[in-house]
Amino acid sequence: MSLSGVLLMASVVLAGLAQILLKHGMTRAADRAGHAWLRPLQEPLVLTGMSAQILLTCIWLVVLSHIDVSLAFPVLSLSYVAVVAYSALFMGDAVGLRRWCGVLLIVIGVAVLACGH
Amino acid sequence: MAIERRSLISVVLLLVSVTLIAAGQLFMRRGMLEFGEIDSFAAFVNLVWSGLAAPSTIAYVWAGMIVYAAAVMVWLQVLSRMALSLAFPMMSISYVLVYLGAAFWPALAEPIGWYRIAGTTLIMLGVGMVAQSRQG
Numbered sequence: 511m512s513l514s515g516v517l518l519m520a521s522v523v524l525a526g527l528a529q530i531l532l533k534h535g536m537t538r539a540a541d542r543a544g545h546a547w548l549r550p551l552q553e554p555l556v557l558t559g560m561s562a563q564i565l566l567t568c569i570w571l572v573v574l575s576h577i578d579v580s581l582a583f584p585v586l587s588l589s590y591v592a593v594v595a596y597s598a599l600f601m602g603d604a605v606g607l608r609r610w611c612g613v614l615l616i617v618i619g620v621a622v623l624a625c626g627h
Numbered sequence: 628m629a630i631e632r633r634s635l636i637s638v639v640l641l642l643v644s645v646t647l648i649a650a651g652q653l654f655m656r657r658g659m660l661e662f663g664e665i666d667s668f669a670a671f672v673n674l675v676w677s678g679l680a681a682p683s684t685i686a687y688v689w690a691g692m693i694v695y696a697a698a699v700m701v702w703l704q705v706l707s708r709m710a711l712s713l714a715f716p717m718m719s720i721s722y723v724l725v726y727l728g729a730a731f732w733p734a735l736a737e738p739i740g741w742y743r744i745a746g747t748t749l750i751m752l753g754v755g756m757v758a759q760s761r762q763g
Contacts, residue, residue, distance in 0.1 A: 513666065567692065568671075568675075570655070571655060571659055571665075571674065571688065572665045572671060574652075574655050574656045574659040575659040575660075575662060575663065575664045575665045576664055576665075576666075578656070578729060578735075578737045578738075579652050579653060579655070579656035579725060579729050579735070579737070580725055580726045580729035580730065580737045580743060580747070581737075581743065583652050583721075583722065583725045584722055584725075584746065584747050584750045584751075587722075587750050587753070587754050590753075590754060590757050590758075591757075594757060608756055609756065609757050611753075611756055612752075612753045612754070612755070612756030612757035612758075613753065613757060614753070615749050615750070615752050615753030615756065616749070616750050616753035616754060616757070617753075618749050618753075619745075619746045619747065619748070619749030619750035619751075619752075619753060620746065620750065621746075622742055622745050622746035622749060623742060623743060623746035623747070623750075625742055626740055626741075626742020626743055626746065627742075
């Protein structure tokens with residue numbers, strides 16, 4: 511896999527990770543005392559999630575320097591797959607048939623894009 | 628009438644947010660095309676350095692990031708006004724906008740092909756389904 515391919519996959523992982531960190535962090539921050547806008551900034555998980563977003567932006571720019579945006583942007587939706595899988599496996603969310611079908615469509619769609627590339 | 632007006636504003640904000648997301652991506656791609664391929668760590672440091680020391684040299688990249696940040700702000704407004712299960716599937720509109728923008732903006736002129744149309748359509752449908760209601 512080329513450097514840009516590896517970085518594209520890293521972007522997917524980081525995007526999913528950032529969502530999960532922010533979700534956990536915001537849930538925890540809700541229990542903290544303090545101003546509603548400042549509470550999240552005292553929560554390490556939120557700060558880590560934000561750092562992941564910043565790192566993601568940097569890597570994303572490198573990806574976009576190599577790959578067409580009409581190819582790279584849809585692939586980023588694989589991060590939803592990671593989030594759905596995580597919420598099913600570790601959060602005990604009930605993921606129904608419709609969502610798994612959605613996940614399957616995303617994976618097939620990315621495979622089709624990759625074939626064309 | 629008041630309810631209709633409120634939901635109209637929500638829909639307009641949603642469309643603005645989706646459009647800004649697409650525009651942000653297109654601008655970032657345009658800026659990075661201008662800057663050139665980054666194939667070493669030194670090239671990346673150079674990107675960050677010129678971005679901070681001489682922002683105008685990567686104006687499109689900055690424009691893209693600012694537009695993207697604005698999209699997130701508008702998106703948060705959307706979320707406070709309408710149900711996530713209704714709003715989120717609409718985000719898949721951004722794939723169409725990115726695709727059309729990349730194809731028809733002469734500065735990008737990305738190729739149109741059946742693989743891309745089919746792949747993007749499948750992903751769009753998939754995101755719409757994943758994002759829909761929490762149950763089912």
